[in-house]
Amino acid sequence: MDFLRQEALAVDTVSPDASDIVAFHRAFLGSIERHGRLFELGTVLGYKLRTGHLLQDAALAPSMIRRGKLGALPHRTDRQAAAGIFARVRALKEPGK
Amino acid sequence: MGTSVTTPTPLKEGSTFEPKITAFVCNWCTYAGADLTGTSRIRYQPNVRVIRFPCTGRIDFMLILKAFAHGSDGVIVSGCHPNDCHYTTGNYLARRRWIVFRDVLEFTGIDLRRLTFAWVSAAEGAKWAELVDEVTDRVRALGPYREYQALASAGIE
Amino acid sequence: MRLGYYPGCSLLGSSRDFGESVEAVAGALGVELFEVPRWNCCGASSAHAMDRLLALALPATVLATAARANLGEVLAPCASCYHRLVVAQHEIAGSPELKRKVEQVIDIPMGPPVRVLNILEFLERCADRIASKVKQPFAHTVACYYGCLLVRPSKIVAFDRSEDPVSMDRLVVQVGGKTVEWSSKTECCGAALSIPRTPVVGRLGAKIVGDAVAANAEAIVVACPMCHSNLDMRRVSIEEALGRKVSIPVLFITQVVGLALGLPPRALGLERHFVEVKLPAEAAMRASAAS
């Protein structure tokens, strides 16, 4: 399953039906690459911008904030380390670039 | 017994060392298991020479020393699994003898890494191949067993 | 007892309640938790779905950092983190070639293997301490919900019975509770599809919540932040799928243990839940059990 999913991405044959799922994963990984840890608010915003589902879960955010479950700022950790991993994985995959 | 023909461990100048392994096996389990390895065409290294006995209980430990003295770099003793002996208890006696003999061998300075005791049943063709390969690789890494051969030819045997 | 600790991103964010209850319970049990220094995200399902190497490298960094910090054992309360760490360790241990590649990517040596504990293993290990410290037995009947990631794949995680796990049930019983027999113990909650496929998560959650209610459970007990948010935060979608309101609360196992240890609900993050945690009084339960 994983292999098929990853191959589909590699040869760019992902079903358009799954585009928002891929968009979510991209937003998620983008957040880790930038911050080292998941920045939930940022991920959701990224996802909305990628898919255009701007109003999805709009009602949820305030109640999450009220319960202290949605931080406004990313956590601080070693950002370079994560970014380095992403860069090296990319380099291994596309040795020419 | 000195009249027999023996080939020394082949170790020509510049060639890599190939160990000589002697395997003492019982007729009912391991010999049949090794036959199955053949029937199943499972490849293993050609360094092993098999000597067939009715039962591991028959295997006199003097034979093992004799094998080392006459150029074997490693020895395998293998028979039926506990409880599966064709002769009910032969392998138990072999095991008991082995436990005692092992200490004696260690005391006399025999390198125990060169001696392997294993259970291989008639249905374990693949296991036989694994065993031979494992022992061959190990003994190859240890190099020729010159120490004991030298002692033996000096008449200590 | 001294233990490495990898909280993971969720426990600092959307599942703060889990993080708070883990730390509160550990404190009450006298267990010192040492955070893995400068830990990063494990990559979760997203890395797993997109890129194999990345999905191994991210948790491998955590393992390597823990090994370097001399943490022989690390508690990963989040089921997803636990799963990613254990799988990464298993795969890397099985292939020297993969190990070399991962080390090249993460730029630090893997170091000696680190034993990763999930929250249930951790609590099982503290069973004696818990038993001696129970102040208010948790006298409620609950449905233990394990989800997908804690017990599968059984060969790799080698923890509990993959199809019918019992470790959480044992813990609940130990602190004075009762558990129901039900059929959704290891069904999937939808996990990472919470955002891109909310209705799917609603349908899956509806089955789980519906089953728990049908089995007469007073609460659902979970050990995974994703399971919790999908059953708690997504309750609106679940109710849409079910076509009716359901008020059954969803508790973390650490909250259950914490309550039994007499910790205040606030310290366990209970007020952060979307579905209000209202459990019937003990007396009521006894009466119903007797009838």
Added chain:
Amino acid sequence: MSRIGVFVCHCGENIAGTVDCAVVAEAARSLRGVVHSVDYKYMCSDPGQKLLKEAIRDKNLDGVVVAACSPRMHEPTFRAAAEEAGLNAYQCEMANLREHCSWVHAKGEATTAKAIDLVRIQVEKVKRNAPLRPIRVPVARTALVLGGGIAGIQAALDIANAGNQVILVERSPSIGGHMSQLSETFPTLDCSQCILTPRMVEVARHPQITLYTYAELERLDGFIGNFKATIRKRARKVDEKICNGCGVCTQKCPVKKIPDEFNEGLSMRRAIYVPFPQAVPNRPVIDTANCTFFKSGKCRACEKLCTAKAIRFDQQDEVVTREVGAVVLATGFRTMGTNQFPEYGYGRYPDLIDGLKFERLASASGPTSGAIKRPSDGKIPETVVFIACAGSRDEQKGVSYCSKICCMYTAKHAMLYRHKVHGGKAYVFYMDVRAAGKNYDEFVRRAVEEDGVKYLRGRVSRVYPDKGQLVVKGVDTLLGGEPLEIRADMVVLATAVQAQHGSEELAQKLHVAYDKYRFFAEAHPKLRPVETNTAGIFLAGACQSPRDIPESVAQASGAAAKVCGLFSRPELAREPIVAVVDRQPPPVFSHCVGCFLCRSACPYQAIEEEAIRTRNGEIIRTVAHVNAGLCQGCGTCVATCRTKAIDLQGFTNEQVFAEVVAI
């Protein structure tokens, strides 16, 4: 000086493909004592054997080495050929160039070098071989058949009808086995009991069959033709000879709530019971674990009511020993329990049953008189899901092999259900349909095409109860791979066929090899399928691997033919591979010092004391003596002997040391 001949076989390309046979023959020629050495394409062929015989005569050979396949394959062939040419059979040895060399190594110098070594080892051995004569032993013309299912019944009848005596031992109170539990049989749908019971009665009536039911083999000593079987007849607590089988006791016993084994727990039986109405022998047995009298010392209702006065509360187990010449193992199989499947509820759901329970439900003699009613509430199920391969072909959770009978009986079950419940829906989840056999595939097609059974190719991930039904979650991999859920009233698992309980212990008692799933191992998978590695012990039926009825019957007849062949000879030649204690002329007499360590090593009590006396009868020394009738030739005594006074013929110290030195 020895005159040895060496014969190197090419075995077509089997040996010659990787070993340079000409080089081997050439190298052998230069060995001391070898006077003749040739290579030939097929040594086992007629011309090959002729080559061997002529050389023995022409060159006056006193020993031969045939370098060919395993001695386990062709040693008898070449020994016989040598004998025909006037050489003692035991002056022929084989070097195993095929199984131990050409088949397992790559072509090359090292392989040929190994082949030469193997030949040299055997040359050194055969130089020291002594001529031996086979030991002649009488054959006890009685066969012991273990297991009274269809395979054991068939074997017993065939052997007895050929004029031999048979002892049939069955562990349960009646013969009949699994076949007696079946409703109807594939592919003909004839009633199982209707075809089985005449055979059962024939066994009971046969003058040459002694039937021991409720009995087990305790031990087996001896060897082919001369086994001694010790059988424990468990106490029925009923005198079989006096009891007339009226059955009053089984109706009046006050203990009523014991799950009935024959009906797979679908009904209850009493503490004194006959397993089923057609049981053979039709005599009750008291289940002492549940009987009130045995638990509390009170009751004795059966004793009071028995008109024949046949109840014997004080009856004890009886142990009998019998001389038998051959053994047929027909101990059958069991099926994996539904409690082995966590994903299907660990056997907790009463309406999730295994195939045998379904057989009892469908059987006219069963607890529902053949009506398909589900166990929980007796309701007639409107939807039944059958799950094939439950545990079979699943190394992860069950066994790796195919259980072979399930495809057919699942089709039969679905068909019977559709015949009995007209509006009912039957679904079968399967991996593959394996219906190889005469009229088998046609049978499955009939289930699909005529009886409307829905076959879904896919696995079931979970079964769980919901509102009085069972929800089956599976997938149909042929129609788009969509997950699907079926709400069923009953689910039937075709659970894996496994080796009978106690198979391992029995195999160890008999020294029969068994595989990792505890099925008994045949001597050769293709050419000796009914023999075991132990001479005189044969296999029939599902104790060897999963089998259906026709195959079990065929194999039983095959085993019976082997036994009859063995019994057709008045005596049997035994290998003279036995130990002997050395004897010397006076004043040495023997190197044996009489320590008798060998006696403690011997598994067969074959070591006896022998007194060496002067002419006037005074004992000079007591030394060991080997009883050749008891000795099996393991040689453990030889390795134990401190003075090397005891030696094993065929594997003497001189021979084996020469072999080692030759390496």
